[in-house]
Amino acid sequence: MITVRAPATSANLGSGFDVFGVALDRPADVIRVEKAPRTTISVTGAGSQYIPEDPDKNTVGAVAEALDAPAHIDIDKGVRPASGLGSSAASAAGAAVALNALYDRGLSREELVPVAGEGEAVVSGEAHVDNVAPAILGGFTIASGGDLTAVRARMPVVACLPEIAVSTRDARRVVPTQASIEDVVETVGNAATLTAGMCRNDPKLAGKGMDDPVVTPARAELITGYETVREGALAAGATGVTVSGAGPAVLALCREGNRRKVAREMVEGFADAGVEARAYQTRIGPGAELF
Numbered sequence: 104m105i106t107v108r109a110p111a112t113s114a115n116l117g118s119g120f121d122v123f124g125v126a127l128d129r130p131a132d133v134i135r136v137e138k139a140p141r142t143t144i145s146v147t148g149a150g151s152q153y154i155p156e157d158p159d160k161n162t163v164g165a166v167a168e169a170l171d172a173p174a175h176i177d178i179d180k181g182v183r184p185a186s187g188l189g190s191s192a193a194s195a196a197g198a199a200v201a202l203n204a205l206y207d208r209g210l211s212r213e214e215l216v217p218v219a220g221e222g223e224a225v226v227s228g229e230a231h232v233d234n235v236a237p238a239i240l241g242g243f244t245i246a247s248g249g250d251l252t253a254v255r256a257r258m259p260v261v262a263c264l265p266e267i268a269v270s271t272r273d274a275r276r277v278v279p280t281q282a283s284i285e286d287v288v289e290t291v292g293n294a295a296t297l298t299a300g301m302c303r304n305d306p307k308l309a310g311k312g313m314d315d316p317v318v319t320p321a322r323a324e325l326i327t328g329y330e331t332v333r334e335g336a337l338a339a340g341a342t343g344v345t346v347s348g349a350g351p352a353v354l355a356l357c358r359e360g361n362r363r364k365v366a367r368e369m370v371e372g373f374a375d376a377g378v379e380a381r382a383y384q385t386r387i388g389p390g391a392e393l394f
């Protein structure tokens with residue numbers, strides 16, 4: 104049996120829609136695989152009642168198919184589905200790393216990213232890799248036009264997850280189909296600033312680049328209390344705040360030592376809007392780990 108711990112991820116980071124992502128130290132899924140004549144799946148843990156065990160409907164089924172690696176796949180969910188924390192991607196990434204080892208396929212981490220992306224296509228209709236890339240490679244990743252770049256950033260973050268569900272599929276429907284040239288220029292500037300901040304491990308610089316005038320405002324409408332949570336986190340010292348992935352989680356980039364205060368303000372901000380939430384005090388971390 105092979106066991107893999109696959110981390111939650113946060114995609115977009117505001118200015119990098121469908122391109123940027125970071126791996127988070129926690130929460131994480133644990134994936135166990137054993138060879139079998141055909142693929143079967145069992146799911147336990149956070150939100151498992153909403154996750155299909157049918158291999159045609161679970162992200163790990165598509166990964167087993169793509170690697171021609173039938174197995175019994177046991178998924179212990181640490182990352183709740185429809186969270187904006189790459190729940191479906193964590194399982195897909197973990198399965199790709201685990202099955203590659205189980206069947207000795209010899210694929211590199213970079214080669215496993217599109218394989219795990221096949222799993223994402225099962226749930227969101229597109230093989231977007233901005234969550235599976237950091238879940239496999241770790242750190243901060245840039246997935247653009249089939250190319251992958253990973254930066255070993257390691258900064259403190261808070262991911263605050265409210266008790267509401269937003270499916271990635273639904274949140275993609277509200278994304279504007281056009282943007283003004285002013286918004287494009289602002290987004291490019293922010294994305295470049297964020298990338299420089301990640302390369303320097305500088306939360307102030309990276310946080311400055313997390314704003315985006317196009318996608319985030321449309322998605323924030325789906326998250327009750329978003330503005331209050333954002334303002335509270337910034338007032339508590341967060342260097343940048345945005346919707347995590349497609350939401351509803353909200354991501355705050357922090358300096359060393361201020362995560363606790365930021366986390367408290369974010370949970371209180373949701374409470375003020377009548378929404379229960381939990382905050383993960385975590386940091387940008389490594390990709391999927393084989394035990």
Ligand SMILES: Nc1ncnc2c1ncn2[C@@H]1O[C@H](COP(=O)(O)OP(=O)(O)O)[C@@H](O)[C@H]1O
Pocket residue numbers: 153154155160161162163178183184185186187188189190191192194195226227269270271272348349350
């Ligand atoms: N292994 C899996 N883990 C989590 N969700 C899965 C998995 N396989 C299929 N799904 C489905 O994917 C959807 C959640 O994915 P998504 O909306 O992208 O959430 P998230 O933003 O947390 O990744 C749910 O409908 C869930 O049933």
Ligand SMILES: N[C@@H](CCOP(=O)(O)O)C(=O)O
Pocket residue numbers: 112113114115120121122186187188189190231233234271274275347348349350
């Ligand atoms: N780029 C995608 C990322 C979705 O991330 P998830 O964690 O919400 O699945 C998007 O923004 O639609």
